[in-house]
Amino acid sequence: MAAVSKGPVALALSSRWAKPVVFALGLVPLGWMVWLGLSGGLGVEPVAEAVRQSGLWALRLLLVALAVTPLRILTGQAGLARFRRMIGLFAFFYALLHVSVYVGVDQFFDWAAVWKDIVKRPYITVGMGALVILTALAATSTNGMVRRLGGRRWKALHKAVFVAGAAGCVHYVMLVKGWQYPPFVYAAIFLGLVALRYAKGPVAGWSGGSVLAWVSPRRHEGH
Amino acid sequence: MLIKVRSASQASENEVTPRGLFLSRRSIIAGGIAGGAALALGGTGGLPGPALAAPFQAPLTVSPKDPKMDAQTPMKSATSYNNFYEFGTDKTDPSENAGTLRTRPWEIAVDGDVGKPTTFGIEDLLSFPLEERVYRLRCVEGWSMVIPWVGFPLAELLKRVDPTGNAKYVAFQTLADRSQMPGLKYPVLQWPYVEGLRMDEAMHPLTILAVGMYGETMPNQNGAPVRLVVPWKYGFKSIKSIVRITLTQDQPPTSWNRSQPREYGFYSNVNPEVDHPRWSQATERRVGEFSRRKTLPFNGYGEEVASLYAGMDLRKNY
Numbered sequence: 084m085a086a087v088s089k090g091p092v093a094l095a096l097s098s099r100w101a102k103p104v105v106f107a108l109g110l111v112p113l114g115w116m117v118w119l120g121l122s123g124g125l126g127v128e129p130v131a132e133a134v135r136q137s138g139l140w141a142l143r144l145l146l147v148a149l150a151v152t153p154l155r156i157l158t159g160q161a162g163l164a165r166f167r168r169m170i171g172l173f174a175f176f177y178a179l180l181h182v183s184v185y186v187g188v189d190q191f192f193d194w195a196a197v198w199k200d201i202v203k204r205p206y207i208t209v210g211m212g213a214l215v216i217l218t219a220l221a222a223t224s225t226n227g228m229v230r231r232l233g234g235r236r237w238k239a240l241h242k243a244v245f246v247a248g249a250a251g252c253v254h255y256v257m258l259v260k261g262w263q264y265p266p267f268v269y270a271a272i273f274l275g276l277v278a279l280r281y282a283k284g285p286v287a288g289w290s291g292g293s294v295l296a297w298v299s300p301r302r303h304e305g306h
Numbered sequence: 307m308l309i310k311v312r313s314a315s316q317a318s319e320n321e322v323t324p325r326g327l328f329l330s331r332r333s334i335i336a337g338g339i340a341g342g343a344a345l346a347l348g349g350t351g352g353l354p355g356p357a358l359a360a361p362f363q364a365p366l367t368v369s370p371k372d373p374k375m376d377a378q379t380p381m382k383s384a385t386s387y388n389n390f391y392e393f394g395t396d397k398t399d400p401s402e403n404a405g406t407l408r409t410r411p412w413e414i415a416v417d418g419d420v421g422k423p424t425t426f427g428i429e430d431l432l433s434f435p436l437e438e439r440v441y442r443l444r445c446v447e448g449w450s451m452v453i454p455w456v457g458f459p460l461a462e463l464l465k466r467v468d469p470t471g472n473a474k475y476v477a478f479q480t481l482a483d484r485s486q487m488p489g490l491k492y493p494v495l496q497w498p499y500v501e502g503l504r505m506d507e508a509m510h511p512l513t514i515l516a517v518g519m520y521g522e523t524m525p526n527q528n529g530a531p532v533r534l535v536v537p538w539k540y541g542f543k544s545i546k547s548i549v550r551i552t553l554t555q556d557q558p559p560t561s562w563n564r565s566q567p568r569e570y571g572f573y574s575n576v577n578p579e580v581d582h583p584r585w586s587q588a589t590e591r592r593v594g595e596f597s598r599r600k601t602l603p604f605n606g607y608g609e610e611v612a613s614l615y616a617g618m619d620l621r622k623n624y
């Protein structure tokens with residue numbers, strides 16, 4: 084392929100400001116929640132609302148992280164790849180915040196009650212499962228860990244992000260009362276993102292194939 | 307009679323009591339009927355909302371049935387944090403969307419196993435002797451409030467229709483009108499919302515039909531113009547915006563039981579020992595407070611109602 088001069092999007096993505104900007108964006112939901120908390124915007128049950136909002140942001144950012152690779156291939160913007168880890172780590176951050184507010188504020192460190200919840204409430208069991216997976220992925224997200232584990236093993240481990248995503252969606256579907264549609268919107272987006280990884284598309288560089296082929300962070304770089 | 311001791315930090319009574327209630331209380335005192343009642347009310351009621359509803363003009367008798375006299379939840383909280391899925395599933399949806407509910411004219415048809423089937427207009431309901439009842443309200447989701455309701459015992463209404471010997475249960479039905487209730491678009495539950503009580507529960511003096519709260523006409527989002535309040539059961543039993551009451555021989559269907567029979571039983575008495583499959587019921591957070599408190603059996607009304615369930619296995623009859 085002949086060398087082509089980079090377009091404005093590619094230039095922006097490769098700018099040294101791009102990562103700080105994405106990092107700042109990742110903190111916006113936190114800032115918003117803090118603002119709401121201080122201004123009374125979390126309503127009359129602020130603890131429950133803080134748990135709800137942080138959980139929603141964890142799930143949203145996890146879906147955004149899972150959208151990076153399909154988006155990179157569909158748009159041909161190879162520069163998107165370098166934001167995936169940061170977005171995934173933000174998803175982990177909000178999941179951790181979600182659980183911290185539940186354990187530390189809602190239950191006020193009543194570990195016995197928390198443990199009972201984990202073993203007795205299937206939706207909490209599933210949610211905690213997602214957190215455990217995200218913790219393992221966050222802990223092994225550094226370049227050093229990729230080297231230490233070796234590319235193949237690292238990739239196999241990080242496929243678990245799909246399990247975490249599924250668990251996050253199921254957790255949400257299970258916790259609402261009655262038949263409510265918003266959790267199913269999240270689940271549908273998740274399934275769509277998984278399906279994309281199996282699709283054989285007409286887009287240049289779309290090779291189709293297994294999930295394995297698509298979780299590789301660097302495979303398609305250089306298009 | 308319990309006398310509430312006011313802490314110095316609390317506002318004096320006439321600063322916070324809604325005007326109508328204040329005036330009516332003056333008339334009670336003036337009439338020399340029950341001077342002590344005003345003291346016992348412990349008027350920590352919420353501030354009147356901005357032109358939310360007209361205050362009651364009818365004199366109220368005051369019955370502080372709540373033995374603990376917990377601090378009342380601010381009216382603003384009780385009118386902005388609601389489960390009324392006919393207006394949406396978010397807690398703030400009912401206060402935002404219930405403006406479309408038309409509460410005049412309003413009728414409740416009372417029929418079934420009764421000698422005198424009767425349709426009560428809202429004016430008929432408002433002509434029952436109204437009382438203020440300060441009750442704890444415990445939601446199955448693990449939060450609670452303390453609300454001063456205005457209403458009258460359901461038993462008074464049922465006596466007027468002359469229940470027959472076959473009447474073992476009372477079924478209630480909420481309005482289901484798509485033009486007034488945007489939430490009906492979604493099949494969150496099977497509409498209309500229905501609830502039920504056993505006859506002895508319905509006749510119990512603690513069970514009231516409420517037509518107001520905080521001394522004012524019932525706000526739409528809280529179940530205007532008339533709702534049930536059964537303080538020893540989870541909040542969803544206290545059905546809102548009632549249009550029909552039917553006395554039956556058989557146990558009637560109830561909405562949440564129909565939706566999730568494993569999670570919601572017919573009785574749904576507040577019980578810290580019996581968990582909802584998804585939520586522990588051991589503790590609750592009083593709205594406005596930070597830490598959780600222990601949930602009391604029958605929501606603290608065991609002395610009055612536990613005998614209704616003598617000999618019943620409350621784990622099975624949840």
